[in-house]
Amino acid sequence: MDCGGAMPYLGKDDYERMLGLAVGVLESRQPETVWQLVAHELLRALDGTVLLMKDEEWTPSSGTVDAWLRDAPAPVEPVGRTAGFVRSGYPFATHYGIHTDREPRTAAQLVGDHAWRNSETASALRESYGTRHMLGLPLPDRDGAVRGFIVHRAGPDFDAQDLLYAARVQPLLSAAAAQCRLLARRRPAGVPAPPPGAPDAAGLTPRETAVLLTLAEGLPATAMARRLGVSVRTVHKHLQNLYRKLHTADRLGTVLRAQELGLLPRSQPPAAATPSR
Template identity: 35%
Template sequence: MTTIMVVDDHPMWRDGVGRDLTEHGFEVVATADSVAAAANRAAATKPDVVLMDMHLPDGNGAQATVAVLEHSPSTRILVLSASSEREDVLEAVKAGASGYLVKSASQAELVEAVTATAEGQAIFTPGLAGLVLGEYRRMATVPTGEGPDLPKLTDRETEVLRFVAKGLSAKQIGTRLGVSHRTVENHVQSSLRKLQLSNRVELARYAMEHGLD
């Protein structure tokens, strides 16, 4: 069972999200209302996924993300925030968040996003993925795909990597390639291991830096 921590300083919202996730088979092992509490409870519970608000009394979600990952590096952070401001989204991702969902998302979208995040996917509210990928493209410094790490990937892994850089989901990539989304995820996980990266966002950045987008 996927374990969850919900970080939000609004008790009604925090408790409501926790109930919704529990009803859908997740185990909410902790809640927190501040950066400090998030760090302490992540250290104690090591949740699989943290739902993180961006605005907290003693800091922001990006600071809390850094603190949580220091105590529990394998935890995946999905930001769930009312803000869709460019600065908030990019700050969260650069801090280590795996995805970013706005609070206007439906219950079904939230459940799907948490499930996908636990599986290692990068999930963003429509429109925000392009913003993040655009920023990584702007930051890219290597114009060609001749980097020393590229030979480590198979032709199919490289093909999947190109689609990841375009922001496609595993199901969308599978449809393009005529394979199952599980096969795509296997290629993604293999690429992550070979390149010593931790999530799809870093993988997309790698692809752009090496001219694979």
Template identity: 40%
Template sequence: MSQLHSRDYERMLDLLVAVLENDDPASSGQLIAEQLRAAFDCNTVIFAELRPVQRTGRAEGWAPESLGASAEEVIRRRVLQNHPLISYMAADLRGPVIVSDICERWRHSQIYSEARRDYGTTQQLGLPLPPAEPGVLRAVSLGRLGDFSAHELAFAERIQPLLVSADRHIREQTRLREALAAADATARPVEDHGLTPRELTVLGLLAEGLTADGIGRRLTISPHTVNRHLEKIYRKLGTNNRVSTVSLARRSGLVV
């Protein structure tokens, strides 16, 4: 494997900090896209959700500005064209991959021609994400003019687990916020007790009855890391156990 540089590790840290310190999950995709564009010097970043059986999908994309509704149309077209990443992920292959490595006639394909025409990209690097539900394939696709190097592929292999963890954090953060909004709690917090977005997510899962092991599996972190978050939550709320913490959080409107 190609040796990573100190700047690569700095970029990984930048990506994690950007996600974990962001209290608006709706903007997290753009933050991640900005970090990936800088790290890989790419033209486009697309978060794709593919449904091959239904021959459709959805996406968010930046190039570098938001692609808006056009990203959805691109993904639907790529599903119909059977983009090489679809077969790759359908075979349960999960490592980062350069698309030309899995498609012999990549430079002669319609997908290549359209990507070059529309975005000026000639190569794509796919980073698969865990499926959110059966039959759905998910990935981050990076596109740029010029090839990705062996070093960049090695960097992608190291950064992929961080993307998986960030993805799960964002999905849980979004779900918990939607549940709180749906509950329309009368006791809204006057202030958040200094809890970080990550701590609020852990607190929300704690309120749902998950153990440290369960929270760790949900967020792809270790139980030890969960317990460190819980220690900080207890300190900030002035509590010392699960029951009193969840009770105070509910009275404050922090959780449902």
């Protein structure tokens, strides 16, 4: 991988695409849509052929690994000989499992170009996907588990520009994962995903629903803003909209009213008494 030459930088278009992805994530009503947006953006921005995603601990024996092909509408799970190598996550799972850093790295960076090209994993991936290089893009550590994305590329190896983009997009990917967890908790057990564009109960927008879910956790406005990747001012705007639409006057009353309407599970404690700071 050639990291020499001029200092890499991201242009206006790169940040505009990230902003567009952030907006799309916030407006999504279901986890499946969030990951579709993320997969398409990473594959396009990093000129990838295949994106492997695992939002669970990256171990060979547990969890699902989704493989997104470029321009495909939905992921597929790797099968056959390739599946075992994909699930092992070599060399990323081992590296990030031992070390605390979560910087994006290429396979060649971690084990050397020669060792990577001659590994069984590289051979299996060339046979299945026609790819030659991999970039690991881990999610921040929540509980000691290794989880995240691996981008496969058929062309030249990832360069310094690609690594810079990967580092800049990491916080957004972390926020997307958090949004997916919120949406998954919001969906009642056994209820299928709603079709795109379906109206939400009480007329709430997807962003207002996301704010409501964080509100129920008792987070102050500053923490809600960080969680959702928006400004504190935007959080307060959505809070005012929630009060108006649910006919409430404060945070605790809003959570209780949302539970009455079925917008939040009744088993969820009304922890929204934290001052809105």
